[in-house]
Amino acid sequence: MKIVLVGYMASGKSTVGRLLARQLGIRFIDLDDYIEEHQKKSIKTIFSEKGEIFFRKLEHQMLNEVLGKEESLVISTGGGTPCYGTNMATILDQADHSIYLDVSIPNLLERISNEKEHRPLVKNISNEELPEFIGKHLFERRPYYRQAKHILDCNGTDAETVVEKIKELL
C-alpha cells in the first residue's frame, strides 16, 4: 500500500507522515530527506548552489524512484512536488491513497513565519509580505493539491488527530 501526503509548505506532511507510518508499521519516506541523502546536501544548499530547476528535476526523478518501490510506504512530498510536470498524475496513478492536508492561510502563515530558515522559497520574504505571497502561491497550487483522492481539513486539528482522521479514510 502506498499513501502519499500532499499540501502546502508547513501543512504538516512531514510530521503527520512520520507518525502515520509508525502507527501503520510501514516505512516512511520524506521526499525532501530522500533528496538530501541522495545529494548529501540540504535542500537549502541545493537551491542556493544549483537553483530551483535542478531541484525540480531531481524531485521528479526521486518521486518516480520512491513510487516504484515494491513495498508499503507513507510518502510525504514537498509542497511543490505535485505542481510540476507529470508529478500529480504519477501520484494519482501509483498511490493507493493520496491525501491533501488542507490548512487555511492564517494557520499556514503562523507556522511558516516561525520556520522560514530551512524553506528556501520563503526565507527572504518578510513577515509583512508573507500573507500576499502565500495567498497567491496557494491559489496557484491548490488546483494540484485538490486532485488528491482525499481532502482533509486540518485546521484546529493537532498532528495526532490528523493521523486518526487519515486512518479512518483508509
Ligand SMILES: Nc1ncnc2c1ncn2[C@@H]1O[C@H](COP(=O)(O)OP(=O)(O)O)[C@@H](O)[C@H]1O
Ligand atoms: N496538525 C498540526 N497542527 C499544528 N501544527 C502542526 C500540525 N502538523 C504539523 N505542525 C507543525 O507545523 C510545522 C510544519 O510541519 P511540517 O511537518 O514540517 O510540514 P510540511 O512537511 O508540510 O512542510 C511544524 O512546526 C510542525 O510541528
Ligand SMILES: O=C(O)C1=C[C@@H](OP(=O)(O)O)[C@@H](O)[C@H](O)C1
Ligand atoms: O513548496 C515548495 O516548493 C517546497 C517545499 C519544501 O517542502 P515542505 O513542504 O515539506 O516544506 C521543500 O520541498 C522545498 O523547500 C520546496
Ligand SMILES: [Mg+2]
Ligand atoms: Mg516537509
